[in-house]
Structure formats: C-alpha cells, structure tokens
Amino acid sequence: MSRPQLLARLALACEQRARDALLRRVRTISAVDGSHVVVAGRRLQNFASNDYLGLAGHAQLVEALIDAARQWGVGASAAHLLGGHRDEHAQLESELAEWTGRERALLFSTGYMANLGVIQTLLDPRALCVQDKLNHVCLIDGARLSGARLKRYVHADVDSARRQLQSDPEAAALLASDGVFSMDGDIAPLRELASLCREQQTTLMIDDAHGLGVLGHNGAGSVVEAGLDADDVPVLMATLGKALGVAGAFVAGSASLIDGLVQFARTQVYTTAMPPALAAATRVALRIARDETWRREKLARLVAQFRHGAAQRGIPLAASRTPIQPVLIGDSATALDVSARLETAGFLVPAIRPPTVPEHSARLRVTFSAAHEEADIERLLAALSSAMTGP
Numbered sequence: 001m002s003r004p005q006l007l008a009r010l011a012l013a014c015e016q017r018a019r020d021a022l023l024r025r026v027r028t029i030s031a032v033d034g035s036h037v038v039v040a041g042r043r044l045q046n047f048a049s050n051d052y053l054g055l056a057g058h059a060q061l062v063e064a065l066i067d068a069a070r071q072w073g074v075g076a077s078a079a080h081l082l083g084g085h086r087d088e089h090a091q092l093e094s095e096l097a098e099w100t101g102r103e104r105a106l107l108f109s110t111g112y113m114a115n116l117g118v119i120q121t122l123l124d125p126r127a128l129c130v131q132d133k134l135n136h137v138c139l140i141d142g143a144r145l146s147g148a149r150l151k152r153y154v155h156a157d158v159d160s161a162r163r164q165l166q167s168d169p170e171a172a173a174l175l176a177s178d179g180v181f182s183m184d185g186d187i188a189p190l191r192e193l194a195s196l197c198r199e200q201q202t203t204l205m206i207d208d209a210h211g212l213g214v215l216g217h218n219g220a221g222s223v224v225e226a227g228l229d230a231d232d233v234p235v236l237m238a239t240l241g242k243a244l245g246v247a248g249a250f251v252a253g254s255a256s257l258i259d260g261l262v263q264f265a266r267t268q269v270y271t272t273a274m275p276p277a278l279a280a281a282t283r284v285a286l287r288i289a290r291d292e293t294w295r296r297e298k299l300a301r302l303v304a305q306f307r308h309g310a311a312q313r314g315i316p317l318a319a320s321r322t323p324i325q326p327v328l329i330g331d332s333a334t335a336l337d338v339s340a341r342l343e344t345a346g347f348l349v350p351a352i353r354p355p356t357v358p359e360h361s362a363r364l365r366v367t368f369s370a371a372h373e374e375a376d377i378e379r380l381l382a383a384l385s386s387a388m389t390g391p
C-alpha cells in the first residue's frame with residue numbers, strides 16, 4: 001500500500017508557495033496606537049486595516065465593551081436559540097435593520113459564517129448561483145456548500161451575468177455580488193444588477209462588508225448610495241469588523257427571510273452567539289458611524305488626496321473611489337519587495353498575491369482610515385514612489 005500522506009503533501013504545497021513568492025506570513029502586532037502599530041519592535045503607520053472610520057480603538061466603544069462585560073460576563077454561553085440571545089443582541093439587530101432600511105436583521109459571529117449560512121439556506125443543488133468573478137471567497141464557498149450550480153460572470157459585467165442566468169431560465173436563482181470589492185475597491189454596478197434581477201426573476205444578494213459605514217446617506221452603505229431599497233436587494237449582508245471597528249456580521253431583509261434563517265442557517269443555529277459585550281460596543285459604533293458624518297467626509301478627502309498625488313507621481317492605481325486603493329504591480333515577488341521597502345520606510349502595506357487575486361495581478365492593498373491625517377498621506381506617497389522606483 002502506498003497511500004499519499006496528507007501532512008507530507010501539505011508541506012510540499014507550502015514549499016511550492018514559497019518558490020512562487022506566494023507564501024503567506026502572519027505578522028504579530030505587539031502594540032496599537034491610533035493609526036500606528038508596532039511590529040517586530042518597529043513602529044509602523046498602518047495602511048493595512050479595514051478600520052475605515054477609525055472606531056476600533058474609540059474610547060466610547062471600549063467603555064461600552066467593558067460596561068457590558070461587567071453586566072453580562074464575557075461569553076454568551078450558548079447559541080442564540082438556546083439561551084445565548086441577550087437584550088444587547090436584540091437591540092443591535094433592530095438598530096441595524098433600521099439603519100439599512102430593512103424589516104429585520106440577524107446577527108452572525110463572522111461575515112464568513114453569514115455568507116455561508118444565508119446562501120446554504122436559500123439554495124439547493126437544483127438552483128443556480130450567479131456570482132461576480134471577483135466576489136469574496138466566502139460567497140463562493142457558500143455556493144459550494146449549498147451544492148447549487150455556481151456560474152461566475154466577468155467582473156462587473158451585467159451582460160455576462162445575464163448570459164449566466166439565461167443558461168437555465170427555469171431554475172430558482174440567486175445573484176450575489178460584493179457591494180465594494182474587497183481587493184479592488186471598486187463598486188458593483190448595483191442599479192444594473194437590480195434591474196437584471198427584476199428582469200430575470202432572480203433574488204439579488206449584496207455583501208456590503210466594505211460599503212457599510214463608508215458609503216451612502218448616514219453611512220447606510222453602497223445599496224442606499226445607489227438609491228436601491230429592500231425590494232431591489234432583498235438579501236443584504238454586511239460585517240461589523242470593518243468600518244464599525246468591532247467583529248461579527250448581520251443579514252438584513254424581510255421578516256420572512258430572517259425567520260427562515262433562524263430555522264435553517266446552520267452557521268447561525270449551531271454556534272455560540274457573539275459575546276453580548278461586542279454587541280453593546282457595536283451599538284455605540286453604529287451610532288457614531290451614522291451620526292459623525294465628518295469621518296466619512298475626511299476619509300473621502302484623504303482618498304482624493306492620495307489619488308491626486310499618485311497620479312502626479314505616476315503610481316498606477318486601480319479605478320476606485322473607496323478607501324481601498326490598490327497599487328497595481330503584477331508580479332508577486334516585486335509586490336513583496338515593494339511592501340518590504342515600505343516597511344523599512346515605516347509603513348505597513350501588505351502585498352496581495354494569488355490566489356487571493358487573479359494570476360499576474362499582485363498588488364499593494366492600501367487602505368485609508370479617518371484616523372489618518374493629510375501629512376500621513378503625503379509621507380506614504382513619497383515612500384511609495386521611491387519604493388517603486390528605487391534600486
């Protein structure tokens with residue numbers, strides 16, 4: 001018998017990744033101070049975080065977390081259906097529903113679990129799941145888990161999406177798209193997708209992980225910015241660990257969607273509820289994100305300043321107006337090298353390589369936060385331009 005050995009096979013796959021300059025490496029942050037982090041004893045300015053509104057370290061969130069932990073303890077101690085659902089969760093769910101203009105909302109412990117749970121609930125092997133090629137991996141994995149026929153369309157190409165839907169006009173169908181694409185920063189053609197879904201009697205699901213808090217009136221997200229409502233986008237998902245600075249996620253929609261998820265979403269039913277103290281901190285984050293418009297305005301100014309400066313210096317950027325600003329490089333080894341040079345210059349800017357992005361499209365993923373200042377952007381631009389041209 002010569003059965004392949006799993007651990008040896010895994011080690012070989014890692015070695016291959018290293019040879020291809022694709023090995024991933026965990027960096028341990030030993031301290032955080034505003035938009036700075038300490039890594040390996042060095043203080044770096046952080047341009048790698050999704051804390052777009054600068055809320056992750058906000059004193060009011062920290063206080064809310066501590067107060068709620070004193071009241072509720074640390075863990076929720078059970079799944080939502082089995083005694084883990086506390087007042088803080090219930091209140092947060094109604095506030096999220098109200099903010100996003102939906103009837104109800106349901107909390108999940110992570111965005112990954114929310115997408116797995118909702119897609120697996122809605123689809124079965126006879127159904128069609130049509131997705132943008134650049135969708136986040138957890139939307140793709142949700143379709144795989146459901147057993148539905150997964151058909152991917154050319155990025156942001158509504159005609160390509162239509163062709164995929166028309167491949168089986170009789171099947172129940174879900175079209176799922178990121179609202180803001182996580183590695184590209186561009187926004188899906190939401191109005192066109194909504195009208196395609198109406199025409200094709202298809203349910204539209206938007207993952208607004210990177211749009212909530214950042215786009216739209218009161219930060220209600222990319223769907224609101226596009227002028228769409230709950231009829232256009234019946235399934236809305238967003239995360240709490242990015243602009244809201246906490247952790248977790250929710251799905252918002254009609255009462256019947258949420259009732260169905262409570263019954264069938266396995267990643268919600270069979271898991272411990274998020275700690276109630278996190279729900280309490282998120283409620284404060286939601287209020288600040290909704291009311292403190294200056295954070296969104298400042299963020300937009302910083303993004304515009306960066307794009308203007310990059311154009312002047314010939315730094316190639318993707319077409320994005322969100323706080324996700326990819327610097328296009330192509331080759332993985334070069335992207336790693338530029339990222340290392342930036343680190344030497346005092347900036348944390350990760351290189352994103354395949355398989356997270358398509359082959360030959362390695363990039364630096366620069367992200368901005370309302371915690372950054374104009375002078376930070378100027379310093380980053382100067383460092384970027386010398387890191388990309390230097391010997």
Ligand SMILES: Cc1ncc(COP(=O)(O)O)c(C=O)c1O
Pocket residue numbers: 109110111112113115136138178182207209210239240241248249
């Ligand atoms: C578009 C998108 N959806 C979902 C997720 C997953 O969310 P979470 O980190 O809460 O699991 C992410 C990133 O993490 C994301 O970028």
